[in-house]
Amino acid sequence: MSSAEHTPAEHTRRDFLYVMTGAVAAAGAVAAAVPLIGQMNPDASTIAAGAPIEVDLTPIAQGQVIKVFWRGKPIFIDHRTKKEIDEARAVDWHTLPDPASDESRVKSGKDQWLVLIGICTHLGCIPLAHQGDYDGWFCPCHGSQYDSSGRIRRGPAPLNLALPPYEFVSDTKIRIG
């Protein structure tokens, strides 16, 4: 490099070439990172195995909670008693940590059926049914308590138990997913 011909502040064609070469190398590095990072996302077979499932509700007695698996996640299907529904609706839901009415968490006309993703919203443990102070779920890991609508009432979990996407295909059958 001859510094006699150019002052350091002057931009030359060579500077331009350096910058462009660097830019192409950076773009190449980003392009190479895409497959290296992307390979860790769920693969095609995992996604395919996550297709919707159908569950027959007839064998579930009142007061019983069953657990089915969808996408590797436990799904709670709770056939709630009248007492549990009344308790869930008696509370002023505006004051709850994650405000939601019980009506918004079930399908209208199917008030007795509560369908939840059975994963504590704190750190992913599976809460235990019919335990805790709110006639709902208790998480053994860090002590979060959910009520009979699956709403967080006490403990470190920030959110209510999540609702999976589901619909009633008939009065006694739901499709999850």
Next chain:
Amino acid sequence: MSGHSTYQPQSPFMKWLEARLPIGGLVYSSFVDYPTPRNLNYWWTFGGILAFMLAVQIVTGVVLAMHYTPHASLAFDSVEHIMRDVNYGWLLRYLHSNGASMFFLACYIHIARGMYYGSYKDPREVLWILGVIIFLLMIATGFMGYVLPWGQMSFWAATVITNLFSAIPLFGESIVSWLWGGYSVGNPTLNRFYSLHYLLPFVIAGVVVLHVWALHVAGQNNPAGIDAKAGQDTVPFTPYATIKDAFFLACFLVLYAWFIFYIPNYLGHPDNYIPANPAVTPTHIVPEWYYLPFYAILRAIPSKLGGVMMLLASIVLLAFLPWLDTSKVRSASYRPLYRQFFWIFVAAVIGLGYLGSQPPEGIYVIAARILTAWYFIHLLIILPLLGFIETPKPLPSSISAAVLPGGLPAGASGPVPARDKA
């Protein structure tokens, strides 16, 4: 690394090699001729112990990998296969699982020694930060190794710890799904953890090289916390430090062997001998003992994001110790107030460890909150303040004056030739 090497190769082969790759001189100046402060006590032997434990973990890990199968439906059985069928498999696995505990034990003592004697202070800040990076890598490696047997504790530890990332606003859920390679912890998760558990120890070994390099640039700290000034303040690394390190390593290995041969499962959890079951969370889930203080901090905060942030902060803050500690005096031996606060801090961390092992309810939660608060008060308030309000004791004039009555007369060089300041 300690200035110009005095190494003179003797054999024709070493002369030939030295002219092409001066490795003999590097080893000689770093591990034979290297001047170490003459007052080092046994707390200074844990660096060597840690290097030895890293080697044990890598050697036993590589051979265990010859028999282990990283698949969700085969992993548990392959570990039992190692325990029952593989020649010496039980020994190799117990060496590895208890080796992790011994590694962390030595690491905590090593960190505490650095904190007591102010080893993180100028000019050893980079050395200290490299150590914190090694500690973080150890935490990640140990966690992923614990997942591999695919027992109940493995599975649920993986679930709980990966869910820590779901606390990240906006991208949390997609990051967790990316970590899992699915919609929940499963076979893809186990497979990648195995790959990374094999990789990270070699990354640790690389950072250890930087750590030792930085140590040999700055020179070792010592119990008096003052710089070596003259030849009578130091002794050569070999034989003095090598023999002392070797002796205490042997003592440490007695403890290690006691765990392996007498109580190999004492530090584990019985639940991890139950195969992983995604449908049932164990009633009382706790991490391995070496994560308990941090687990207690996580649980003490009544907010998910807050708990995760405090957990991370409790470790990352250690990297800032060189600047949080405002005192010019390194060693706690000459800092009467700091010495008391140091032991209170140690007690608080041990207390947090105990609370992390207890169920998160009642008095345990309250106690964990108090000790968590103290952990941060110590690092963020007491350490900076002490530098201004504490009156240190007078420092000895030299290292030799600190350990020998009256010190050695200047010019007398003790058992070794005088050399330049480290």
